[in-house]
Amino acid sequence: MKERPDVTKTPVIAARDLSLTFETNDGPVHALKDVTLDIEEGEFVSFIGPSGCGKTTFLRVIADLEQPTGGTITVNGQTPRQARLARAYGYVFQAAGLLPWRTIGRNIALPLEIIGLSKEEQAEKVAQVLDLVDLSGFDKKYPWQLSGGMQQRASIARALAFDADILLMDEPFGALDEIVRDHLNEQLLALWARTGKTIGFVTHSIPEAVYLSTKIVVMSPRPGRVTDVIESSLPKERPLDIRETPEFLEIAHRVREGLRAGHSYD
Amino acid sequence: MKERPDVTKTPVIAARDLSLTFETNDGPVHALKDVTLDIEEGEFVSFIGPSGCGKTTFLRVIADLEQPTGGTITVNGQTPRQARLARAYGYVFQAAGLLPWRTIGRNIALPLEIIGLSKEEQAEKVAQVLDLVDLSGFDKKYPWQLSGGMQQRASIARALAFDADILLMDEPFGALDEIVRDHLNEQLLALWARTGKTIGFVTHSIPEAVYLSTKIVVMSPRPGRVTDVIESSLPKERPLDIRETPEFLEIAHRVREGLRAGHSYD
Amino acid sequence: MSRFLSHALPILTVVALIVGLWYLAAIALNAPWARDQATRAGVDLSASELVADTWSQDKPKLPAPHQIATEIWETTAEKKITSKRSLVYHGWITLSATLLGFVFGAGFGILLAIGIVYNRAMDMSVMPWVIASQAIPILAIAPMIIVVLNAVGLSGLIPKAIISMYLSFFPVVVGMVKGLRSPDAMLIDQMRTYSASPAQTFWKLRFPSSVPYLFTSLKVAVAASLVGAIVGELPTGAVAGLGARLLAGSYYGQTIQIWSALISAAALAACLVGIVGLVERVVNKRMGFAR
Amino acid sequence: MNGLIILAALLFWLAAWAVNVRLSKNPDKPGRRIIVPVLFGIAIIVLWEGLVRGLEVKAVLLPPPSAIVVALGDKAGTLWIDFVQTFIKGALTGYAIGCGAAFLTAILIDRSPFLQRGLLPVGNFVAALPIIGMAPILVMWFGFDWQSKAAVVVVMCFFPMLVNTVQGLQQADPMSRDLMRTYGASYWQTLFKLRLPAAGPFIFNGLKICTTLALIGAIVAEFFGSPIKGMGFRISTEVGRLSLDMVWATIVVSALAGTAFYGVVTLLEKAATFWHPSQRR
Amino acid sequence: ADDLTLQLKWVTQSQFAGYYVALDKGFYEEEDLNVTIQPGGPDIAPTQVIAGGGADVTVEWMPAALAAREKGLPLVNIAQPFKSSGMMLTCRKDTGIASPDDFAGKTLGVWFFGNEFPFLSWMSKLGLSTEGGDEGVTVLKQGFNVDPILQGQADCVSTMTYNEYWQIIDAGLTPDDLVVFKYEDQGVATLEDGLYVLEEKLADPAEVDKLVRFVRASMKGWKYAEENPDEAAMIVLDNDATGAQTEEHQKRMMGEIAKLTAGSNGALDPADYERTVESLLSGGSDPVITKAPEGAWTHDITDAALN
Ligand SMILES: Nc1ncnc2c1ncn2[C@@H]1O[C@H](COP(=O)(O)OP(=O)(O)OP(=O)(O)O)[C@@H](O)[C@H]1O
């Protein structure tokens, strides 16, 4: 951790030569290999790449859910473990992962119970984030009474309620249809603009990555490496139809090229 | 079935005022209402629409997996049941649905066993379709030893092996990443061009629908209706970058407008 | 009404079928004795007399359903429940041992499951022996358990309850281990990102997730408890309880008495399972599992 | 002196536990899955021996494991005859007949949803009954030799197996069934190619439950009358003669046989349902 | 009052009428004893119960008691209320059995659980193997009832004069259909229903005093039962917790039991003892006991109690 480079603005997340190898029955799997990446405060970083390239693994290492086998990583200048214990992360998993025996409201309150907020504070916070994801009025419903999209939004609300400075999202919109997805993309951008959180976002969709991010990290598998880091030149203010502009299409094209290089086709 | 309209070219699938109502605990659900649609031989028809608009239901009615509660439908001039028993359909479900106790090869051979082909014919056919979906060499693997995308391809191969004239596909590429999806889209188009099959294709993705189809059916929910039928003006020969042409974007725009009308947002 | 038809009608049909077969079997099994008696008495039996006889013998090989029903009616409704001839009295004795054993067994099973889930050494060393323990024929060691417990001053209800616990803890362990492990890795990771304590993870995640498994195994366990209590009564000297009734009936060749004890035990088992099911439904409703 | 024996046994037990805790840190090293439980078992036996000797428990109440081992060696011949009588003839025959009959019944009623809806609750009910109570009756019906023991086993195994098979046959997911329909597959094709394989895990679950039931049923039935051999006969007779070492030797044989039987079915299950998620990992 | 627990050999029935009468009529109370009577059952080994400290005195048959003594459980007979044996083998006439010579090749039902010893020594005296075949007899472990003879699974079954025999009669067979062989008549009778305690008890004068009072009261109970059989049977019936016994059966049993206790004042007759030991020692290849026991009985208690 001492070899953190001397930059003017300290990055929130700094990975140096990060490697992670899983030992499995049929030999080691190099999920991450020599990944070096800085994420500055307030950035919106998307990770894109073919299946199995280590996107999830990288997010999990940041969140101290996986231990790297080589290299270093710091979060807010601390180890990921210290950051986790300091409750620095909100994490949205790929599936909604709501507890079926709790109502939507109580699901969202779960992390708040754990950090020991009072009942009133919990209620206030829950109402606030439910509103943010357009689910006001659904707090007494059980997860299975909601559609898949609504569940996913509830799960995002839960991560937001936790109100950590770093929000890690692993394909949160994978299961949603295009229209709902567009809508949530807009909402997420607005939220990010308002709160200034640092966001790490995994996706499979090129338009989504381009539309949302200030920085797009393209990865390739076996071993999982970063093949390209694209800084987005799009303005902070992004209406939905920015997606039909030439700049947008150009960035999308560059991402697609980067991606294609990682695939076996062509 | 007598009221089949007198057109010069008999449609392969002809639905007239087709309705299907599910009786559930909390009242009837009108999954399809007064759907009238013709699909000509050799057409590639995409169905697009928000979740719950009856896309799957319509495909299932065609394949005699669901009984309509009103209106008529004919397939090759017969009832769907007769067509099913005559083995007129290949059906690709949304999930891969491979039998876990059979290897990929034997999964693909399953329909061939059922129609009673000899072992040699089976083997030949299996090898041929495996090649078509880029899975040669995986025929001895079990489904759970393959990635989700590979499983989905195997399931497509299974439907192709069956070699029916009508291919019904329910969001076959939903679980795949963009690059693989592009690749399979290309393959599917090539296959369609080569075999002249009639294809019914459900998708959530506007670019996919526009890229693939000769006809795009936009549906809206509650009750499930057809709101727009768009004949594509794109040429039969479609390289991937046709997606950046103005015609393409225009059709996509029309589909998006049609879709948005069916959603509660805006 | 249509709900009733679609649910109850098939069950009633099957039950009616079983009762019908039962009457036929009674004829087949009891006829030899009836004929034997008739030959010795030197009379000829007509077919209808034969059937009537097979359904009304004193000590039939297989009593007819109505004979059992009559016996049960006489020994429940028509006897004071404090009377030693009342099935209610014996049922209560068995029930108390069953319930005590069930509580012991469920408690022990849950604790063991928690140990197994949270401690890998316990998982690896105990689990195989838990399975092996169920291969020991409990009836064989029941008398010894009772004598040994007697030697340390425990007698009466407790030894029976312990045997009943021995049979009932197993399904609970198996079910609870499964249940406590049922939340998938993602949910557990999620608790980690909240940096929740092990106790918080247990109470807010693992335990609620295991509730459906718990009830499924409790239903099996309560039935096993009853078997245990009955088995425990066999060697306690045929003093009291349904098991003793069974044994005494067997000792004196009173088949009707055996069957009535058996059917009462069955009814008791059904009630117990039903009660657990009821509790399950209430809990599910309150936890929001009911759909 | 006696205190020392107990202390030594306790210490051994603690030491074994400590070793186990260390060993189980790396459960995937070869052999660990066997060593750990075996060590645990040995520790229990040592503890038992120590307590029995240390507390001077009378051998007619609880013999020390050493005496049981001696009996196992001395009376191997008798134990083998008993084993054949009870396990091979009684339990295995009954198991095969009971499970087989239940399986066929399940397939027979499979085509009638009406019968299924009626039979499942009744079957579940009967499966929860104290069937053991039928043992004296079946001994009365089928005589004293192994046939009546097999009959008890048949009755005990039938319903758990039936319920599991019927449930298993409903396991194939609707999508796969629809798939078979689009192929225009016949009932039997669907049964053999889809539904029976999909039912595998449930069928094996039934088979596993029945292994312990079979053994217990066969032994218990001998308490209600038997020829002068068999494990149940041996146990009840030797208790009367206060030969507790022999009683426990028989119990050991029964536990070994039961565990091995369970193990064999588990292995078969592994081979037949290798594809099921619960068998992977 | 001093507490004392008595373990019976079998379920509550008139076979133990003397003890129940003594309890019910207050004879124990008069002796300042607080007696608890524990019924036995098919899987209860009274010897094991007494070894585990679950009872002070037990009712047991001498063969089982002596066998236990050889196993290291020092049981001592302190009184012998039963003079004669009630055990017999009951056969169906239509099987062609008329005398013990006809047993070869037949199937005989026997009780085990410690009750098989008299039978085994009888067979070895007859020179019949118990391993089956034409030369020997096939032995069945009989359950708790007489079904095997009723259903033809066995040619003969073990019965007691006072109990199972009457079950056969009740079931519809007549005495004319049956042949009975009393062990008493065959010269292989062994002593039944005696009172046994652990040797160590006899070393303690206070315990001895308690036992003396117990035996005295018990014998008073037995004599009362002999004189008032019907009343005794009703007392037994009142004490039956299973509620399975019938009045008719218990009264008849009491009548038969009275015949067996008639010759005894409670003291063991050494001649009977010697005959029992001899019969047990002569058990062929697998005798019940291998050497004549020492100190297996005492007259100390009965001498003090009855004089
Ligand atoms: N616990 C594990 N044990 C062994 N290998 C693992 C484990 N977790 C992940 N891997 C392997 O590490 C590689 C990277 O996995 P990861 O989940 O990070 O991919 P991903 O980029 O998130 O893919 P996807 O888009 O499919 O979610 C894969 O090859 C995967 O098989």
Ligand SMILES: Nc1ncnc2c1ncn2[C@@H]1O[C@H](COP(=O)(O)OP(=O)(O)OP(=O)(O)O)[C@@H](O)[C@H]1O
């Ligand atoms: N078996 C059924 N019973 C009752 N309602 C049903 C059933 N199948 C479908 N529905 C209802 O019919 C409507 C149409 O369903 P369908 O599956 O055709 O939608 P879809 O367009 O395929 O949606 P998606 O994109 O989510 O797959 C939905 O409202 C659904 O809830």
Ligand SMILES: [Mg+2]
């Ligand atoms: Mg991932």
Ligand SMILES: [Mg+2]
């Ligand atoms: Mg659908």
